[in-house]
Amino acid sequence: MIEKRWKHYPEFTPEQQRDTELLADSLKISPSLATLLVQRGILDFDQSKRFFRPEISHLHDPFLMMDMDLAVRRLQKAIEVGEKILVYGDYDVDGTTSVALFYGFLKKIYANIDYYIPDRYEEGYGVSWQSIDWASENGFTLIVTLDCGIKSVDKVSAASERGIDFIICDHHRPGNELPQAIAVLDPKREDCLYPYKELTGCGVGFKLLQAFCIRNGYDTEILFDFLDLLVISIASDIVPITGENRVLAYYGLQKLNASPRTGVKALINISGITGVLDITNVVFGIGPRINAAGRIKHAKEAVKLLLSEIEEEAFEFAQEINKHNIERRTFDSSITEQALSMIESDSWFSDAKSTVLYKEDWHKGVIGIVASRCIEKYHRPTIILTQSHGKAAGSARSIPGFDVYQAIEECADLLEQYGGHTFAAGLTLPLQNLEAFRSRFNEIVSSRILPDQLVPMINIDLPLHLEIITPKFYNILRQMGPFGPGNMTPVFESRNVTLVGRPSLMKEKHIKFDVKQNASQVFTAVGFGMAQFYPDIVNGRSFSICYALEENTFRDKKTLQLSLKDIKLH
Structure with a gap:
């Protein structure tokens, strides 16, 4: 096993130290928590308020995105004259949630609409020739792509010759040439001045619908009802949870926990997720199951589930997708074993x-x-x-x-x-x-x-004495979420901790033990895949730990627990 590097956050400058002291005083929080905020660029009370309490009003004006006005006008025209609109999305989580959100919203106000997901194996990624043939044969004159299309220059051109227009909603890097679509919405276009560049494909589709609502006087609350789908795309596509994504993820998680749509609820239930859903739950519990539909069979199944409004039907779809996920795990395990063997030999x-x-x-x-x-x-x-x-x-x-x-x-x-x-x-x-x-x-x-x-690296936010950890400390820390790229769950280091009692092994792979530091309370620490440290720890070697804080619930009793990232033996 490769030994990991522990990389500590650079020492603060005198100016940053002053910012930390002022912030701790104005917010009435500990210097450690203030340090975490300053590390994230939160320097004063107003910035803290915006960070801890995101508001929908913090979202950017969608018309700041290049070509947005063109896209809205073309979509309006299609609806006014009754054109057939095809919503086209990629077969991964971002693509399928994009289609479910865009189609699901538009279907509420317009009937002449359908969706298309390419077959991963027969058509491959992006706009396919088969899809253009299908659209042409079925009389579609407008295709809205989501999470793909930015590099489909030849296909968009060929479709145009057959009377099919494109609105492209993508978030991947463009090539040297943009497709000749009616509108190309992509914050990563070099000529696009949109203030936030890290939206998912689903996020770009959401911004188009937001602009459409503003221009046509539709209640945006109906659109915000789809934020449970958008947060699934944000979490699963591993984009930064900063800026606009943070606002969307914050409200998306609220929706996901309070009243997820029927299909998503079925997915949560079949995933076995309990307690409050966060970004990590979505990444490891929901995302892989949606992805499995496209990996093993066809991603249209995932869209059907996400759009389902009948509980019995949603449960059946979720069960089917869960079977695909189990099959996917079998392939994953077998091929990984073969791949590692090839590297070693x-x-x-x-x-x-x-x-x-x-x-x-x-x-x-x-x-x-x-x-x-x-x-x-x-x-x-x-x-x-x-x-x-x-x-x-x-x-x-x-x-x-x-x-x-x-x-x-x-x-x-x-x-x-x-x-x-x-x-x-x-x-x-x-x-x-x-x-x-x-x-x-x-x-x-x-x-x-x-x-x-x-060399694998663990970024450590700051050294922390175990005495500092209290329920109040954790409660404020928790409110710094949603955590993810750009705002990762804080990782702490506690040096020369003392083992209390005897460590235990779980399934011969994981380690669990109790620790304290001087006069601190005793904390349980759990290290998944860290069984190799057991012999040294049980034999009394001194050690330091790096970890994230989490809440463990057992028999309705909540306790703070250390989720180990690594152990350094001395």
């Missing part, structure tokens, strides 16, 4: 700074997950490929600080198709280019990646 990887693996019979639906699993063990940019329609197709995942999309882009002459983000991307290439691609990709990674980046 091939001497090429001993000096490599990246991992590129190909096996023709791997299930295309889980290779992105497998790439992430490989990174957990070897911590380097990883691409997992399988055969699809006679080509090598796959998914890339990266490590903090390394832009895998840019590295792939520099291999564009070897590829047929690619797209994605800094930390995740998809690509397709001819089989004969595999070795050349693996070699060049590794050269690019090796020339750029820093030695420190190849």
